[in-house]
Amino acid sequence: MSADHGRALHENVVRIERRVHSWNGVTVIDVEEHTRGEVLHSLVNDEETGVAMALEEVGGVTEPRLKPDQACTLDHRPNHMTLVPKGMPLWGHATRDLHYSRYALLLFDLDALETRFEEDFDARMFARPRLRFTDDRIHALVRMLINIPDQDPSMTLLGDSLTSAVFALLSNENEQLPAGTKLSRHALCLVESYIRDQLPRRIELRELAELAQMSQWHFSRGFKASTGLSPYQWQLAKRLEMVEELLSRSDAPLDAIAMATGFRDATHLARTFKRRIGEAPAAWRRDRR
Incomplete structure (x- = not known):
């Protein structure tokens, strides 16, 4: 389980494809590897701690x-994970009959994440290697991240919310995490007003958590407990x-509306x-005119 990071491919690796994302100071690499024959990768990383998950x-x-x-x-288990502390030698082995694997790599600076995630992040849980452990919740979150x-x-x-949840789970030795506590009325009003005022600007979870004077993970759970929606879902609804307002009050083309409301393009919008609404924008506009 490894990306090649610019090195020459192992002789039995036919092709490697990767997609790289970054949120919350965490680099997430989605890797697809095509092989023919036994493969043994060195996974030494002197700069960052890493988590690898077989998908x-x-x-x-x-x-x-x-x-x-x-x-x-x-014992081997599907979707097994391995945690590799910074600077620790480790190898990833693929059996001779394996011809395709997909895995996710999460790379992070331990000190930076401990500062960012505060009490949600226990550095002691990342000080030793953990081999072939599984957690269905983390697997589901990582799948969402790479998609x-x-x-x-x-x-x-x-x-931001997904990476915060992943590291809260990795830092917690207990099977159950405490339920989220609702935000105070003042904190909720402050955050909701901030999201509205900043639309459609890109907002980081860190900004909202700081407004509520909470850590990211506790804020996310508290916001959902208060509104029934995650911060991302609430922002998307707004x-x-x-x-809807631009469709009903203007004749602007969809690509212009997409740009004005923070969507990637007209197709994405x-x-x-x-x-979310149940009908195409053109039909929605026509029906209301």
Whole structure:
């Protein structure tokens, strides 16, 4: 399990494809690797701590190794994860019959994340390697992260919220996390007003959490407990209200409306509008005129 980071490909690696995202100071790399024959990667990383998650394995399996010639003694499980502390030697092994694998790499600076996530982040949980562990909640969150469209600033709040949740779960030894506590009326009004006033500017979760004087993870859970929606969903609802107003009060083309409301392009706006509102923007505009 490794991206090649610019090095020459292993002789049994046919092709590697990767997509790189970054949210909240975390680099997320979605890797697809096509192989023929046994592969052994060195996973030494002197700069960052990393988490690797197996997403798909076709034909064979992958495994983490503490020594290149010593097989992992832990049983293989689908979607297994490995945590690699900064500077620790580790190897990723793919069996001879594996011909395709997909995995996600989360790379991060431990000190920077501890400052950013505050009490939601326990650095002690990242000081030792953890091999072939699984967590369905983290798997679901990482799947959502890698499915966020490339270069879409309107998804910043979503990416920030998901990475915050991933590291809260990785930092927590307990199976259950405490339920979210509702925000105070003052904090909720302050945050909602801020989101409205900043539309359609890209907003980071850090900004909203600071307004509420809370950590990111506790703020996200508290906001949803208060409104029934995540910060990203609430912001999206307000952006769609802007779209409805522009559709009903102007003859502006959809690409201009998309630009004015923070969507990537007219296609992205039309797809999101239909999914959330139930009909295409053109039909919605026509029916209300």
